[in-house]
Amino acid sequence: MAFKALLLLLLATFLLVSTTVASNEVGVKTEIKYAAPVPVKAPIPAPPVKPPTTPVPPYKAPTPAPPTKGPTPYKPPTKAPTPPYKPPTKAPTPPYKPPAPAPPTKAPTPPYKPPAPAPPTKAPTPPFKPPAPAPPTKAPTPPYKPPTPAPAPPVKAPTPPYMPPTPPTKAPTPAPAPPTKAPTPPYKPPVPTPPVKPPTTPAPPYKPPSPPLPPVRTKKDCIPLCGQRCKLHSRTNLCLRACMTCCDRCKCVPPGTYGNREMCGKCYTDMRTHRNKHKCP
Incomplete structure (x- = not known):
């Protein structure tokens, strides 16, 4: 509504301006009675939108809590009254009666046993005493006899001239036999040891030289070579892109479907992925 009223006001002012300009150009002084502009009614404001009010629940007074019972007073446990102490009653003892004397009984006399002869006692051996040395006895002096005249000495034969004792003759000891030596073996010159030969590794079997790799000049030449290289790969498309x-x-593309990377040089073998794996198949 407000937009329409504004549009009408603009049209009215435009017409007013255009008519005044036209009348000035013609020079005719005419009194123009302008029509009173239609009063624009102010737009009626829309009633304010009230948000939906939720009904307020009626106030409920809180229910009073049940009265709590205070703690019950402690009652000590009552003990039953102990009965009065009664001393134990003893039965009356009967009057003492002395035992009747038993008739004397004679034990049977044991048979006579002669006393065993006591073992002979040995007198204690006196400690050994070495015999006392007897005093030296002096032989009785013989009675004196007058010396008898000595008889004439017998005539001795002339003693033979002194001859030195001859030493006992010993049997001639045999001369020790000279030790027999075994005949020396004839001299043999030392046998020269054969020269040590280093271990010879078996020569590898002859491999014919591999055919030269097909020349790769443009990227189009790689298509058939990579197709042959990746035909047995489990992920062919991934292998083809890397190849x-x-x-x-x-x-360069190595021959065969697997291995032989070294035939393409370090450029092919040293190319790695981000995970440090071989990039080239």
């Missing part, structure tokens, strides 16, 4: 990249950079 095309390596072929384009190194200008």
Whole structure:
């Protein structure tokens, strides 16, 4: 509504301006009675939108809590009254009666046993005493006898001239036999040891030289070579992309479907992925 009223006001002012300009150009002084502009009614404001009011629940007074019972007073346990002590009653003892004397009984006399003869007692041996040395006895002096005249000495034969004792003759000891030596063996010159030969490794079997790799000049030449290289790969598309990249950079694709990377040089073998794995198949 407000937009329409504004549009009408603009149209009215435009018409007023255009008519005044036209009347000035013609020069005719005419009194123009302008129509009173239609009073624009102010737009009626829309009633304010009230948010939906939730009904306030009626106030409920809180229910009074049940009265709590105070702690019950402690009652000590009552003990039953102990009965009065009664001393134990003893039965009356009967009057003492002395025992009747038993008739004397004679034990049977044991048979006579002669006393065993006592073992002979040995007198204690006196300690050994060495015999006392007897005093030296003097032989009785013989009675004196007058000396008898000595008889004439017998005539001795002339003693033979002194001869020195001859030493006992010993049997001649046999001369020790000279030790027999075994005949010396004839001299043999030492046998020269054969020269040590280093272990010879068996020569590897002859491999014919591999055919020269097909020349790679453009990227189009890599397509058939990579197709042959990746035909047995489990992920053919991934292998083809890596092979095309390596072929384009190194200008070489190894023969066969596996291995032989060294035939394309370090460019092909040293190319790695981000995980440090071989990039070229």
